Amino acid sequence: NENPYGCTPRVKEALFSCRYYHLYPDSEQRELRRALQEYVGVPASRLLVGAGSDELIDLVLRLFVDPGDRIINCVPTFGMYSFSAEVCGGKVVEVPRDENFEVDVSEVTAAIRDKDAKLVFLASPNNPSGNTTPERDVLRLLDTGVVVVLDEAYCEFSGETMVSLAKSYENLIILRTFSKWAGLAGLRVGYGVFPSQIMPHLMRIKTPYTVSIAAQIAAIESLRDMAYMQRTIQTIIAERQRLFTRLCGIKGLKPYPSKSNFLLCYVAGHRAPEFHGELLRRGISVRYFDTPRLRDCLRISVGKPEHTDALIAALEGIC
Template sequence: MKPYSYIAPLEVLSQHTGVAVEGIIKLDGNENPYGCSPKVKEALSTYPYYHIYPDSEQRELREALEGYVGVPDNRLLVGSGSDELIDLILRLFIEPGDKVINCVPTFGMYPFSTETCGGKVVNVPRDESFAVDVSGVKKAMDESAKLIFLASPNNPTGNTTPQRDVLKLLETGIVVVVDEAYYEFSGETMVPLVAEHDNLIVLRSFSKWAGIAGLRVGYGVFPEKIAQHLMKIRPPYNVNIAAQIAAIESLKDLGYLQKTIQAIIAERQRLFAKLAELDSFKPSPSKANFILCSVLNNQAEGIHQQLGRRGIFIRYFDTPLLKDYLRISVGKPEHTDALVAALKEIC
């Protein structure tokens, strides 16, 4: 199997380009450019017990999530990023050789974690609008198919999967994992369905909306029995104390974070309009904090490289389905302006 293709941190990008960290425009990781709540920084700077192990059951954080998500805390599980929860779910449900349905193009952690757990990835292409091919997914199922992963909004395409399609897949009886890492930018959720379906899991993250990607906090909403089994197999102390504090303080400062979310949504609209004006670009509508663009004349990789030399970083995937696409995270207005100016010079 291939190693996971991760994005580089600011310090490494600075070393590679010679551009100072402060001058780098980082639009490749779907991070919140406004950062975390000020309350997070204050709480982390004053916490006195870093030498003590954290609460392994994450009781205070799960109680706070109960109010935010609107489900009982016995249905909630927190992980070191939703990536850890993806891995735990796979460990629970699949044995070597079992199949996992992957609706491509989508988030690369699904096939990566499936293969590390000994599963077989079955790729079902999305249609031209990047919608899930429900009939194609059903045709790909057999007795060895155990899970379906659906990112909604989907990374990297930005579109959501409507509830009617999720319900059709739930009817098959297979476990459906809806990854809502970008929920706060779309407002569309399947969480209310979890209480009605014992084969539905919803995952979310603090990385995108709350601006704490570096601390790694994700959580899931599960049927109670699945939550109980996952609590048994997860590592103890899997969410460190700094991450727990940051997540709790984020949930106490929703007013501040909602302002940054709305700023990103507004800038998403402006970025889309600016990209649509470029002859070589065809942006796809997005309900996330990024925009996927089709790039004409096989220019995607070259544009990615030229922008990088200028200290502007966007995402190029170098895969057959996405070789003519670029994904651009929504930044601040000044980031959009610098990006568009550079693209006009390059293209």
């Protein structure tokens, strides 16, 4: 799910001209957090930067979860929530999404109560389905009092965020990343909006120097060139719609509406593994998930127009 257009040229220029690679990076990422304060609209004191949102997921679990504690995971979703929870000794309670991959809020609230869960993980837009969770559903979960970890890794492609709720709810954590919209997946930099009272505890357990000088420079320059990045984002959104329309025109394929930079596509006749293999043989890589809910689906990243054209031609040849 990378950005096919890459980072802004300002990132490359800044990385080339930096003269401080021999020094350790700022372990508190102060300049980047000040820039994020302007971008997100949240005080820098509530922002924590990590080596991708994966590090922040791990930190949250280490802070809140003791061995045997339960977390709620709304499946199918991003695999790192359950992976990191199990590494920390947590027990993962899976609450299935419905046939349209919407969160069953009643089932989640029941699981929170019955399982005495410590955390709920929720991705919006969700990976791999691409749909967002309505604010009313997030509010219902927040009102239970459980800590809700809302992963907004793809929010730049949806235009939807619930960061304003962080001002009112001390049990809301929001995670984001520069990997997708900013084209910095290879540099590993993400950030989170956290309740004020847990920031000192997170800083105490966070390993210093995990966010390199290069990653901090690249993230800062991305935020300084939002006009360029917004053009790239809008280009990807437009191509997402074109890809959706083209997939709808192929018999046996049913793409799900997406607000991310990828599409989940149902393949009729249990042929998803076959399609996956045939596309690989043609030099096209899409994601196949060998899990019960997704065995008949492929996840397709939105690329450049020529990537869409090559994919459609290959799919038409397979069909």
